[in-house]
Amino acid sequence: DAGVTQSPTHLIKTRGQQVTLRCSPKSGHDTVSWYQQALGQGPQFIFQYYEEEERQRGNFPDRFSGHQFPNYSSELNVNALLLGDSALYLCASTPREYNEQFFGPGTRLTVL
């Protein structure tokens, strides 16, 4: 059984560009959450998707947007990249009505 997968593994962008990160949840999981982990910090919640809709959102600007597809996979989009967006972006999936999030390996985004 494959775990949570994320692509790409690493990404380098320049300021002002746009980026799309992808996440495939574990089989049977219908909820996907995204987190940003800056260097030396704990992960910070960006948003959570359930039934193709954003269910909760953390304190992130509108430049951060997402999408969930019918197969439960998800994308995180970041527009107008800033240097401060450089971080490890983690995706976590959860089965319905269960209180544990399973994390993927993350995508390391570097903004130059």
Added chain:
Amino acid sequence: AQSVTQLGSHVSVSEGALVLLRCNYSSSVPPYLFWYVQYPNQGLQLLLKYTSAATLVKGINGFEAEFKKSETSFHLTKPSAHMSDAAEYFCAVSVYGGSQGNLIFGKGTKLSVKP
């Protein structure tokens, strides 16, 4: 609002010694509490979770944690450290449970194990 404070950004122990990583939380409602471990260049792996059942929670790799409501603490312990325990550890709180609520993480504690 919920929050988590991890005391000590870096803890160093000798192999075979007791591991104690401290976590204090703030929550206006009964919390769900979690400990995750992160190895270099990897995602997070769940060590253990407290979900209002037994206050002493046993996890993987010999770790355990005790929920103490009076002290608002959820410290992580392991009786005997192993070299493979060297990693970063994160304490997290969720009000609604992991599936419906987001996780609020502490800043992490990096554990070093000396031979």
